[in-house]
Amino acid sequence: MDQPSPPRPAVMIDVARLAGVSHQTVSRVLNGHPSVRDETRERVLTAVRQLNYRPNALARGLAGRRSRVLGVVSFDTILYGPAATLLGVERAARAAGYGVSIVTLEQLDHDGVSDALSALAEQSVAGVVIIAPFTNTAAALRSLPIGIPAVVVEAGLSGALPAISVDQAAGTELAVRHLLELGHETVWHVRGPQNWLEARDREDAWRSTLEGAGRSVPPMIDGDWSARSGYEAGLRLAGDPRVTAVFCANDQQALGLLRAFHERGVRVPDDVSVVGFDDIPEAEFMSPPLTTIRQDFDEVGRRCLAMLLDLLDSPVEPPTYPRVMPVLVSRASTGIRPSVNGTA
Amino acid sequence: MDQPSPPRPAVMIDVARLAGVSHQTVSRVLNGHPSVRDETRERVLTAVRQLNYRPNALARGLAGRRSRVLGVVSFDTILYGPAATLLGVERAARAAGYGVSIVTLEQLDHDGVSDALSALAEQSVAGVVIIAPFTNTAAALRSLPIGIPAVVVEAGLSGALPAISVDQAAGTELAVRHLLELGHETVWHVRGPQNWLEARDREDAWRSTLEGAGRSVPPMIDGDWSARSGYEAGLRLAGDPRVTAVFCANDQQALGLLRAFHERGVRVPDDVSVVGFDDIPEAEFMSPPLTTIRQDFDEVGRRCLAMLLDLLDSPVEPPTYPRVMPVLVSRASTGIRPSVNGTA
């Protein structure tokens, strides 16, 4: 009488009938409600297995208040930072029993964020992680009457929303100090795109670290995270004998810079030392291997999720989480010897 | 009497009341049903705007058959290929009015895929895109009684499921022929991880292209996509005078290889020519700039989605889409001059 593969997937009432209980009892078993007799629970679970029953998340979300899906708003998931954070969040979410719905931003203005958020709201996500570290995101978010708990990655602590961030200032300080300690008079900077918060933070910290050490602050060069922009910056810097140390706002830019230096016969680290930021997997194998600042994106993802789950439990008091601390990874692009140009 | 911001988000019945119609008429307007008087439609739309009403996707999915959410199963979304494909799929999905739910695979066996798929099934996704190009994925998928329409990326055409793929053989042939045409006697190969389909395809095509040209097939070197593995391969290859041309299974491996060669004083392209695969954004700025095979992942994403939507419309006849053709991007790592070692 058993058909081996039921044409229609089993629903709760099927399980209930097979187990000889009411659908509500099945629901209780599935949700870990305490007051169910062990024997009954067993019977239900057996039926669940037998029918290969899987609860319908849609119905669950509709009936109860909360869905088991989180939303992630991200931008350009090919970039290492966002991609790594996304992966971290997804893993942590899955471990906590949540699904993840993503929306990538095309435009990074108020409307973009707004659209993304309402797209997620339509799906009744329980909460949202926003990985959109732009300078104007904070403002956009503040003016959004989002009804959903949200956590922002790297949006500075300026916004009204609880945020997880890597301590960019600390990382930058590590980089700059490292170079100064190697004997460089000052450190040049190829900064990131101005509408990214990280880029701003790094630039600010670079400047203030230099100033704090009583060094002159050279004019900085523009970049946009891309290797190309680093390359162009490198061409500009290559001719200048004053340049003995460069701090790039990310590793891709550093790669381009290294390329330009190589082309122009500038030796790294003999003539110029170079430091990047991120520690992408390729950094170790650049020519020369790149000294850089490692950020633990996995940890960022994990904390994001922890924070968001806290927020779901008690929407009143947004807990503050400590910033994730980056570390310096010293490699050959600065390693060998401090070189102060002209000191022969 | 109006409260400016309703405490509870408006639902369909609210709109209906405000517009003086039944909730069903609202539903009709929202779903573009033809038989609604223009004047009525206007009234409803006005009410929708006024209440800032957004239909609840959960309820929609529950009541109707199909949800407007697609699932994506992916592996390691930090890798360039999968990340780029994911982004392409997400963009295309969003353009088509679909949300995207992702699950990343931890383990790449049957159970991993199975778990991921049922996690998505719970969310009642309308269809699934599987970006998990492993050799055993095909087998795992075939044995899965998935009830949801699915499209596989790069799973070869071996599986039972409709697939979109880049023509790996064509790309590899471009790479190998390019090297042969430059005058190299044969081409060495640093292959990718053996459980990846692309890696297999590229290795096979490398071998058969050489054989087809009547050249000897050197032993290939193992790699795992990482720059590190390319570096190790490079160290091994650097001492060998027979090695004048190397085809790496991806750009990261090529980067590591270049690093190793540089360390060992092997000049590229003077002593050895190197070709990669993927054309990651950094390829152009490696030292030297890397000749490589460009894959249009955006196009892959778009076709995936088109195919999946076709499948949703008519589950009977899975349409076949043409393979995406990669192109050769020639740069300095092979460009300058064909060098046949020993010909001084």
Added chain:
DNA sequence: CAGACGATTGTTAGCGTTCACAGCGCGGTT
């Protein structure tokens, strides 16, 4: 002018779950 038909709208039932509120049976109090 009766009947039919198309366009438009309303009504009623679910979709598969959880929530709130009973019920039932049993042991321990008074």
Added chain:
DNA sequence: AACCGCGCTGTGAACGCTAACAATCGTCTG
């Protein structure tokens, strides 16, 4: 012996929407 309370279970009503059918109106056909 009647009562309360507790552990366990069942019943009915949402949740917000779409599907299927019924109802109404005006118009068209013969």
